[in-house]
Amino acid sequence: MVGYCIVQALLAKGHRVRALVRSPDKGKARLPAACELVQGDVTAPETLGAAARGCEWVFHAAGFPEQWMRDPATFDRINAEGTANMVAAARAAGAQRFVLTSTIDVFRWRKGETYDETELDPEPKQTHYERSKQRADKIVADAVAEGLDAVFLHPSGVYGPAPSDSPGTNDLMLKLWHGKVPALLPGGYPVVFAPDVGEGHVRAAERAAPGARYILSERYYPLTELAREMLAALGLEREVPRVIPLWLASTISAAGELKGKLTGRPPLMPKGQLQFLQVDSYPTAKRATDELGLAFTPLADGLARTVAWLRQAGKLPAAGG
16 A cells, blocks of 8 residues: 555656566556566565666565464564565665655554654564564664665555555445444554655655654544544445443454464454554654645545545445445
8 A cells, every 4th residue: 555655656756666566467457557567575685686776766665564463473574574675675776765664653652642753662562563663663773874875654554545455444444334343443543644655755755864754644533533434435324333342352352363373364353453542642743744745634535535446446336326
């Protein structure tokens, strides 16, 4: 989703774009014809040289955003080692700038308080995913200390008119449409419109100081408010699903994690997802607004554009259908 929007933003500004793709067929189906495709994988460093060669900027948006995996080493292999491989490829290619898609998870969170880019969390986070992203962020930060020109972008929960293979905010909208959300989890999370994320990456590449960090986020929403806005965007006159108690959600999550270890199938409610929803702390994107001139799309407008895209993509019936 993020990589797709970076490509769109670059092409809109007249840049020539080369994309690293694991599947050329999938890349051709999803990316504009103007985008040059090179087959490779961030976990296979021997495939990265051809992709980075001749590029002035290297954007590293690849990652594994799930919250559960039967083999948790997968998170480090893709998110941390993959980042190290991309840094090495960018250096070998003589790229002028490295742009990392990091995450808000690397910052210190204090309950009930706002946070910005000034304080990374020095302690390991709770989940394999978060810790792998912390390691990835540190790999690039260490490279900056050694002279690499790199900038960091930290999106919150990304949604919008862009393809994604991972469950997320778009997926919640589809489930609401099909009546497959009998109840909501307690808590909430901050969101950001996907095209704003793509534009933020490109503006940071153009004008940010080396080592700069930018949170990309519109604002935090309780899950009940998100669901209410989604139902309105979908044109559905339904009640917002009830919220299950945290103790019950925790019990279901723990049972699902145990079952997942036995069956290899992801749990219905990964522990990391539930924990993220309980983070009662709010990112501010003032630096991105002030320094990059980035205006974040309000939720109602973003959801309306997302619904239109989902209809065009055949994932929702046409209006009136």
